[in-house]
Amino acid sequence: MADLHDARELDETVLAKLDELVPFAPLHQPVALAFARAARLRWPHARQGVAFDTDFHASLAPWSRRLPVPEAWDALGIRRYGFHGLAFASALRIVAGHDTGILKGRAVFAHLGGGCSVNAVEGGRSRDTTMALTPLGGIPSPTRSGDLDPGALLYLLRHERLDAQALEDGLDRSAGLAGIAGHGDMRVLLADPGPQAQLAVELFAVRIAQSIAAMATGIGGLDHVVFSGGIGHRAPVLRARIVARLAWLGLALAPDVNDAGATRIDRGGGPSIWNVAIDEERELAESALAWL
Ligand SMILES: Nc1ncnc2c1ncn2[C@@H]1O[C@H](COP(=O)(O)OP(=O)(O)O)[C@@H](O)[C@H]1O
Ligand SMILES: CC(=O)OP(=O)(O)O
Ligand SMILES: [Mg+2]
Numbered sequence: 001m002a003d004l005h006d007a008r009e010l011d012e013t014v015l016a017k018l019d020e021l022v023p024f025a026p027l028h029q030p031v032a033l034a035f036a037r038a039a040r041l042r043w044p045h046a047r048q049g050v051a052f053d054t055d056f057h058a059s060l061a062p063w064s065r066r067l068p069v070p071e072a073w074d075a076l077g078i079r080r081y082g083f084h085g086l087a088f089a090s091a092l093r094i095v096a097g098h099d100t101g102i103l104k105g106r107a108v109f110a111h112l113g114g115g116c117s118v119n120a121v122e123g124g125r126s127r128d129t130t131m132a133l134t135p136l137g138g139i140p141s142p143t144r145s146g147d148l149d150p151g152a153l154l155y156l157l158r159h160e161r162l163d164a165q166a167l168e169d170g171l172d173r174s175a176g177l178a179g180i181a182g183h184g185d186m187r188v189l190l191a192d193p194g195p196q197a198q199l200a201v202e203l204f205a206v207r208i209a210q211s212i213a214a215m216a217t218g219i220g221g222l223d224h225v226v227f228s229g230g231i232g233h234r235a236p237v238l239r240a241r242i243v244a245r246l247a248w249l250g251l252a253l254a255p256d257v258n259d260a261g262a263t264r265i266d267r268g269g270g271p272s273i274w275n276v277a278i279d280e281e282r283e284l285a286e287s288a289l290a291w292l
Pocket of ligand 2: 028053083084113114115116135
């Protein structure tokens with residue numbers, strides 16, 4: 001994984017390396033590779049390129065990259081790589097179009113979609129991020145657990161005799177919001193007054209607010225907060241619940257502007273707060289242009 005950085009030609013050698021990474025992202029990698037192979041069959045004479053969702057995180061701080069595991073596991077590649085790099089790059093590009101200050105300041109990005117992660121960016125470079133080796137780590141997502149006590153997995157393996165497939169199914173597809181409330185659609189959960197739906201939303205909002213504060217701590221402060229993704233961009237109520245928990249950091253929304261779904265949504269005076277419709281495909285295309 002370590003040598004797959006910059007965008008490049010997608011040839012058979014790179015495809016074979018990407019096949020080896022399927023175990024790290026079972027929800028994502030098989031779909032992306034099937035699509036790439038179908039495109040090769042359909043357009044055999046076209047040149048095909050690839051850009052990596054982890055690439056934005058090549059600049060992670062050493063204390064973020066290294067996981068606190070035995071040295072021998074680190075040598076196996078058990079490290080933080082981070083994901084949603086195309087999403088964060090797009091969000092950064094959009095906000096920089098309004099305020100170039102974000103390229104010099106301390107920013108925390110909350111990308112809340114099918115998968116959710118929070119990212120610390122200092123001077124335009126990623127320094128820390130909540131997802132780690134796989135898109136299962138970090139904050140909870142609609143159907144993924146996020147971080148757990150690793151002892152819980154040992155207990156399930158050893159005493160409940162769950163195998164790796166059962167753990168993967170549970171953690172990737174039946175956990176997160178869906179684990180608590182039975183399904184992971186934030187639209188439905190926000191409209192559901194039932195206790196399980198409310199617990200799921202509250203847990204989600206608190207964990208994200210905590211992660212924003214934690215990410216800010218790693219980069220020594222907070223000048224900008226940026227929301228993106230299907231939930232982050234489309235659910236003003238959730239943004240309000242998250243930001244309300246960060247008032248002690250000086251964050252304050254302008255409620256009308258937030259409800260209207262505007263791009264800049266803070267009240268002024270504290271860190272700026274942004275709400276952006278990202279374009280991951282454009283980031284892919286920009287990477288491809290750089291490679292060509
Ligand atoms: N109006 C909305 N309010 C709250 N959540 C929404 C809204 N629209 C979409 N979502 C949620 O956004 C998520 C999908 O986010 P998106 O970034 O589009 O997905 P993906 O990561 O799969 O590309 C789904 O969990 C969906 O429930
Ligand atoms: C990397 C990742 O988790 O992507 P998504 O949020 O689109 O599932
Ligand atoms: Mg996504």
